[in-house]
Amino acid sequence: MKPDEFRRVGHEVIDWIADYRERIETFPVLSPVAPGWVRDHLAPLPEQPEHGFDGLLHDLDTVVLPGTTHWQHPSFFAYFPSNASLPSVLGDLLSTGLGVQGMLWATSPAATELEQHLMAELAKAMALPDHFEGVIQDTASSAALVAVLTALHRHGDDWRNKGVRGDEVVYVSGQTHSSLAKATRIVGLGEDNLRSIEVDPDTLAMNADALAAQVARDRADGLRPILVCASIGTTSTGAVDPVEAIADLCAAEDLWLHVDAAWAGPAALLPEHRHLFAGVERADSFGANAHKWLLTAFDLSLYWTAHPDTLVQALTILPEYLRNDATESGAVVDFRDWQVPLGRRFRALKLWAVVRWYGLEGLRQHLRGHIALAEALEAKVEHSRDWLTAAPRSLALLTIRHRDGDQATRDALLRINASGEAYVTHTVVNGHFAIRVAIGSETTEARHVDALWNRLEA
């Protein structure tokens, strides 16, 4: 494709996306297709070139869109909304258009330095401490894995060569994201070395005393505690673990403290919610996703660490073909050593585009708007004869259940999702099936939440 063809077809593609976003509310949020339907409608790959996007755009309209669950729909309340705001789409387009690969500083200095700049500036805006050094990971799962690997290196006897001992223990709560269990498995400890600490039944926050007791038991058993993951905003209900108390324990016991704020992290931009982040400045690592609540297209996970040197030591390997003068000068950072994969995209551009388009103040308004919508919904639930909150509202996440029990809650969820008018997903809170209403799409307005509520009350 020549640049001039790109110009012509590119304008068509931009218009297709603009049209899609304009008419997104005409689609059922959750795709209604049956398994296999999409695949059955796809043609074999062509031998000869098509030299145009007409066929592809036609197939998008007729095959892909019916099979699409519309994450950018304003009535997407499932999981956590993952905003691909339009400035972030264009920032990502610029990155792909440049087509650079920033594994080393030398392979594209701007990719590394813009990322460093953004991470430092965001840390300031989020009141994170000066000693945090940031890097972009793909997802919070990878960030958690990197945290565990760094902790293993720090606590190991030559872990890089000898591997795990098998006595290292990782601590989470029963509400922690499953990526920590996956990381514990991946690093070779096995889930037997993962301790799931009990939570307070009301707040669903980790019980710091139970954590301390478990660490003491494990030490008495000759095991080696290495890391605690505290969550600020769990996936299930948005619970906030007592980071201060956990940080005290981690300091006393020399444990790595990873704070997972994948969803709630951007709320650190709001001074009125910064108390949720008390203690974060004592973390060894801290993660927050820009691709959930910070308007940035998936994937872009913000990861800060207080120990970049330990991270680099844990992950660096230098084959001959990657040696270069800039690296050997020690004057640059090579982000390949801060992550699992070698190659890396220029992800910073899409976040830069978002922050510049909206401004930090625009981002704060966006967050506050969602929290206000969740508060309004909470007030309705409190006055409802049928529904009650299953857990305390956390920022813009509300978890509710029907007073008539699990079956009524489940029926309501199925009814809503089958209607195509909204999409919600569930969790289980203290044994009760509950609907999560996660408010966070850029285009969600009061009328969308009201329509959901009317369906719930129906």
Added chain:
Amino acid sequence: MKPDEFRRVGHEVIDWIADYRERIETFPVLSPVAPGWVRDHLAPLPEQPEHGFDGLLHDLDTVVLPGTTHWQHPSFFAYFPSNASLPSVLGDLLSTGLGVQGMLWATSPAATELEQHLMAELAKAMALPDHFEGVIQDTASSAALVAVLTALHRHGDDWRNKGVRGDEVVYVSGQTHSSLAKATRIVGLGEDNLRSIEVDPDTLAMNADALAAQVARDRADGLRPILVCASIGTTSTGAVDPVEAIADLCAAEDLWLHVDAAWAGPAALLPEHRHLFAGVERADSFGANAHKWLLTAFDLSLYWTAHPDTLVQALTILPEYLRNDATESGAVVDFRDWQVPLGRRFRALKLWAVVRWYGLEGLRQHLRGHIALAEALEAKVEHSRDWLTAAPRSLALLTIRHRDGDQATRDALLRINASGEAYVTHTVVNGHFAIRVAIGSETTEARHVDALWNRLEA
């Protein structure tokens, strides 16, 4: 940003990229900036919105482009070129514009089923066996990690819960990509459990007899061999390991055979080069990057496995909030269980756009063109008084060294890269410093290779 604003600014961004690609030859391939230069020229993040891309595009022109190493330049001969062809840029744009997250089949059926379709169709075009099931990984590093994890699960005693035993051994050659060493470290075995098998000094291919002897020695020592990685096209020189002989050993010893064809894999589209892939049909897993030589923007790594069930068992974890009817029906595939991260982009779209735009025949022409350019360069080297090949040419990769020794080779490399007219990187072959000329950019023509040769001969 409203869709109409997106339409307007989007056209500007498309035009900026078209302009960039049109004038790409006016830039020095390797960025000449000093460490810190880019960062020093970046402004703090704005409090107020900019509401336009003028400022951002201006900064791209004045700060980012000077700090960019131009991977899409036709004289980029470093590492392996990583094509972000313009149809793939638009396919990726469509994916970001849709903004779906395909962790589960249910979270966007089309994302999963188009990927399954593409992987099956490409397997056919590459003459891979019917029993291979494919999935898109981000990079070959992640693919290697997934292969090692699956092997650990297959060979473990309840590896998911008990972790590694510490006696598992992974086999590579001294020429295997460093991602295997990184994976061995990540999974908790430590590099002491990685065996680097000797290679034939002429071909740089793994010595299968030495491999067999090492496996026997390790068994005699009570260790547990689990996986061999064979390369088809090593990073350093494009060497091809004897996959058939290694497959025989793996079958006899019950070892997982992972075949890494990250760069050379697309050559399986060419019947005249399919002999390089003999034995691949016996692999347990096989990886090839579309983001190197298959015109697809980074990142998109093709990964096929003969044992999808084992892979899913190794990596699956099902927290309550991800349960859904489609998954429980068993009728669908959830690709989150085929990879390390939970979330995933709709990467298949960019590859689909590439194959449809160029056609399979167009892709073959592209590959053949690069191989022909490398053959022509090889002929020149053979008749040169100053240069000789440091290793046999492999497809479109030629590794050369100066007859006057390492310093002369190194001086030539530095001279070329400082000129800005081309970018090459180095390796070491049998103790000799050597320049790798990796031909693979979509826009590379004979005149670019000739210009490089003239500089080498200067």
